[in-house]
Amino acid sequence: MTLYKFISSVLRPIGxxxxxLCQVFGKISLFVISTFTHIIRxxxxxxxxxxxxxxxxxxxLPVVGLTALFTGAALALQIYSGGARFNAESVVPxxxxxxxxxxxxxxxxxxxxxxxxxxxxxxxxxxxxxxEQIDALTTLSTNPMKYLTVPRVLAATLSLxxxxxxxxxxxxxxxxxxxxxxxxxxxxxxxxxxxxxxxxDDIMSGLIKASVFGFIVAIMGCFHGMNSDRGAQGxxxxxxxxxxxxxxxxxxxxxxxxxxxx
Amino acid sequence: xxxxxxxxxxxDNTMVLNGINLNVFKGESLVVIGGSGTGKSVLLKxxxxxxxxDEGKIIIDGQNMLDVGRANFLKRFGMLFxxxxxxxxxxxxxxxxxxxxxxxxxxxxxxxxxxAEEKLKRVGLKPEIAELFPSELSGGMQKRVGLARAIxxxxxxxxxxxxxxxxxxxxxxxxxxxxxxxxxxxxxTAITITHDMASVRAIADKVAMIHNGSIQWSGTxxxxxxxxxxxxxxxxxxxxxxxxxAIR
Numbered sequence: 001m002t003l004y005k006f007i008s009s010v011l012r013p014i015g016x017x018x019x020x021l022c023q024v025f026g027k028i029s030l031f032v033i034s035t036f037t038h039i040i041r042x043x044x045x046x047x048x049x050x051x052x053x054x055x056x057x058x059x060x061l062p063v064v065g066l067t068a069l070f071t072g073a074a075l076a077l078q079i080y081s082g083g084a085r086f087n088a089e090s091v092v093p094x095x096x097x098x099x100x101x102x103x104x105x106x107x108x109x110x111x112x113x114x115x116x117x118x119x120x121x122x123x124x125x126x127x128x129x130x131x132e133q134i135d136a137l138t139t140l141s142t143n144p145m146k147y148l149t150v151p152r153v154l155a156a157t158l159s160l161x162x163x164x165x166x167x168x169x170x171x172x173x174x175x176x177x178x179x180x181x182x183x184x185x186x187x188x189x190x191x192x193x194x195x196x197x198x199x200x201d202d203i204m205s206g207l208i209k210a211s212v213f214g215f216i217v218a219i220m221g222c223f224h225g226m227n228s229d230r231g232a233q234g235x236x237x238x239x240x241x242x243x244x245x246x247x248x249x250x251x252x253x254x255x256x257x258x259x260x261x262x
Numbered sequence: 263x264x265x266x267x268x269x270x271x272x273x274d275n276t277m278v279l280n281g282i283n284l285n286v287f288k289g290e291s292l293v294v295i296g297g298s299g300t301g302k303s304v305l306l307k308x309x310x311x312x313x314x315x316d317e318g319k320i321i322i323d324g325q326n327m328l329d330v331g332r333a334n335f336l337k338r339f340g341m342l343f344x345x346x347x348x349x350x351x352x353x354x355x356x357x358x359x360x361x362x363x364x365x366x367x368x369x370x371x372x373x374x375x376x377x378a379e380e381k382l383k384r385v386g387l388k389p390e391i392a393e394l395f396p397s398e399l400s401g402g403m404q405k406r407v408g409l410a411r412a413i414x415x416x417x418x419x420x421x422x423x424x425x426x427x428x429x430x431x432x433x434x435x436x437x438x439x440x441x442x443x444x445x446x447x448x449x450x451t452a453i454t455i456t457h458d459m460a461s462v463r464a465i466a467d468k469v470a471m472i473h474n475g476s477i478q479w480s481g482t483x484x485x486x487x488x489x490x491x492x493x494x495x496x497x498x499x500x501x502x503x504x505x506x507x508a509i510r
Binding site: 043128131132133135136137138139140141142 | 307310311312333336337339340341343344345347348349350360361364365411
């Protein structure tokens with residue numbers, strides 16, 4: 001009996017956690033399907049979409065730009081330091097460019113936007129839920145999925161590739177500035193090496209990743225906001241869950257997409 | 263006419279509504295009373311189609327809303343939420359004309375604004391507040407803007423969820439008077455949820471009391487004052503002692 005109780009006390013929480021996890025995956029899947037069905041059916045809220053593009057895309061530019069600038073600069077120093085061990089300092093421009101465009105630009109951009117945008121969306125929609133604004137939308141003949149989720153998801157999916165493209169350029173320029181001023185590279189040679197080693201596939205794979213990460217960021221923010229519990233604690237928990245789940249999903253999806261493009 | 267037939271709803275094995283039956287006639291003002299946590303708001307949300315009942319029918323003018331779908335009925339509804347539920351990102355006039363602007367693409371900004379100003383005047387607010395955002399308004403003003411939004415599209419049926427909660431007695435009186443006047447003026451059917459007895463006396467044609475998930479008592483305001491129902495009397499007196507347990 002004691003052995004049974006012991007095994008039961010060990011297995012029960014594992015079973016409960018597994019069931020809870022399956023339930024969350026199921027809910028997220030249904031939420032994603034519902035979002036897609038609403039994306040393709042009118043009415044479309046263009047004003048909400050433009051406002052979301054401004055909030056998610058334009059206002060994230062400083063944080064993504066600064067992250068890219070310092071990452072590119074640090075990357076140039078690190079590659080120079082590593083390359084110098086086997087007389088390969090000349091690879092700095094190409095590796096900074098490829099590293100930024102294929103990997104660091106989309107991943108760091110995605111993570112920074114996850115921190116800023118997922119949290120903001122979850123807090124906004126969560127507060128709307130607890131103050132009955134979402135019920136009010138429904139009673140005013142407006143579908144909350146169409147009015148709140150679809151514009152944010154479309155805005156993030158469309159904005160993030162543009163943000164990342166700008167971030168890539170800024171990151172490469174960060175590496176360029178360090179290489180020219182600190183590592184004594186020739187300006188023309190550096191730019192020439194950057195451009196000649198960078199291929200169209202590198203850029204495309206980075207931008208596709210960014211678009212997928214944008215989708216994840218907005219979906220997680222909207223999902224956790226819409227499913228927020230009551231009270232300030234409920235909204236706080238929804239915000240935390242949105243950022244954590246978006247970040248983990250970005251890193252996981254990044255590996256899967258890298259395998260796909262490899 | 264609205265007929266609520268045998269509505270049942272459980273949450274996590276707790277029976278909240280256990281066979282609610284009510285009739286509200288056109289142009290009538292029904293007030294549903296009952297203690298906190300007795301399922302009044304759940305009933306309202308079921309009638310509005312925001313929550314699906316486990317059993318029962320909501321029949322509006324001969325059509326079961328649960329079969330036909332709420333979308334066909336929402337245009338006929340107006341709702342004043344407990345906290346106003348104004349959209350934070352929109353200013354006062356945009357909140358008031360939200361539905362009108364959505365349903366009528368040809369309406370201009372100035373036309374919408376003038377409708378909003380007219381509704382603001384109707385609820386006793388100055389048109390100058392039209393540009394303000396909800397966070398810049400007092401609780402009483404938010405309720406009145408919420409009322410203006412609820413009546414903006416001239417609905418046939420208006421719902422009020424605890425319209426005077428959180429307001430001082432004078433502002434509560436103003437809101438009660440406004441609700442009564444507007445409902446009579448529009449010839450609308452009204453369903454109000456409250457536990458404020460001053461509201462009941464000011465706005466009700468008919469009163470229904472929910473207790474233990476079903477209708478404990480129903481009748482007119484006059485009948486309510488003379489009733490010998492021990493549950494209703496305890497509620498009216500506000501006594502801790504009586505058949506209704508104070509700790510739920």
